[in-house]
Amino acid sequence: MTHTERPLARTALPVDLDEAAHRCLVAGFEGTTAVPDTLKRLIDRGLGGVILFTRNVRDAEQVRRLTDTLRALRPDLLVGIDNEGGGIGHLVAAGAPEVPGSYALGVVDDLGLTARCADALAGHLAALGITASYAPVADIQRQAGNPIVRTRAFGTDPDLVSRHLGAWIAATEARGVASCAKHFPGHGGTVTDSHHELAVDPRPYDELDLGPFRAAIAAGVPMLMSAHVVFPALDPNRPATLSRRILGDLLRHELGFDGVLVSDALEMKAIADLYGEAAGARIALAAGADQVIVAVPDLGVSLECRDAVLEALRDGVLGEERVREAARRVQRLVERYATPAVMVTAWDAEAGLEAARRAVRGHAVPHAVPGAHVVDLFPAPHPALNWGGEDLLTEMLAVDPTATGTAVAGEPDDPDGVVEEILTRAGGAPLVVATCDAGLYPWQARVRDALVARRPGAVRVATGLPEGTAMCSYGRGKANLRAVAEALSAAGPHS
Known part of the structure; x- marks a missing residue:
């Protein structure tokens, strides 16, 4: 199916509200050099951010040219990427530092070494003009049958995970790069991969893994990412990404987080198959998300999500103040992180291999x-x-x-x-x-x-x-x- 931009048939929103709505969207796209015209139009209307993937990466010089081109269109555009280390990253062709991934760092349990590894990844991002890293993973590896967290987590012990989160967040922050603890309120207690279907964590409230997220918030993490997971103890009807009880009552009020809450990708089947990406965008923002990610390169999907949000605003289904509040949080984030460092100091290129060796040989x-x-x-x-x-x-x-x-x-x-x-x-x-x-x-x-x-x-x-x-x-x-x-x-x- 081919998606095209369609003219809005109804009265346009005020310019500032239209821009606020666009602030709430992060879009993926195709290409390594040219910016698609549709993306340019979204950026011109206030698009909050773009997310890069392997498809956008040819080499380091090309990535830096691409991020410069994007910011020339709008200086306060957030440019982000998944960058966990280990086998989870998209910058191999751009010379990414060789970092073993979180579980090995937890096995070694040397906070200084974790910080050196996180610094290397963040320094590389800053050199490429990427200022948002959708990492680290704050989940705890709880279930032997969990198919998606596993070695992406720092481990199975909440205190250990919390310590290493703090070290990672602080090192990333020192590079002027925004970190993002994920996947709130935890994906490690499931036996399902939410990329493929809706996941459920059946544990009672007092057994959920909120400790690492509390630690991340205490460490000043500027972003959290929600999980497409249902927690019956919190909200039996909706996954966390779409739950006002979880994003509002729990995250904002009980845990006191006032940074940017970003959704995991809406095209993941846990959302797309049950709600559709467009409805998912509208419901997530109403529930308390500040940005929603559409990672697929088909910008038509991003347009459908954008249009659903604008339509909901016009109909009063989505409150203006909720969107303005989200846009204000995003604006604070981009004011702090959108501009990459002019000079990037060297990082420890050997830290990752040292960590990997110590994990194996210990x-x-x-x-x-x-x-x-x-x-x-x-x-x-x-x-x-x-x-x-x-x-x-x-x-x-x-x-x-x-x-x-x-x-x-x-x-x-x-x-x-x-x-x-x-x-x-x-x-x-x-x-x-x-x-x-x-x-x-x-x-x-x-x-x-x-x-x-x-x-x-x-x-x-x-x-x-x-x-x-x-x-x-x-x-x-x-x-x-x-x-x-x-x-x-x-x-x-x-x-």
């Missing part, structure tokens, strides 16, 4: 296996999260050119055939079998177990959360995998 590490045949089993990349092509074999070859291996991304059509092919390729070489959250992906466990049954001496590695006694990287970022490769090959400074 726990079960087998004897070195130089010349191994490395089998890397992992799920197909998540469609909403970037994957820069990292795999364990590539990192092994970088430190041990005698290694061989097989990378299997996603469930193979013939698992038994894959097992036989791997064993043939391996010959007499030592075997390393890596899995990533095999408990969620039974095909990995079947392939792994078949290989280990045939080769009982195989070294097992987990590249997600820990799996029994397997050596664990606590994430699949490049730094995580390099640290594992060094340990397996006896390379690197700590061998």
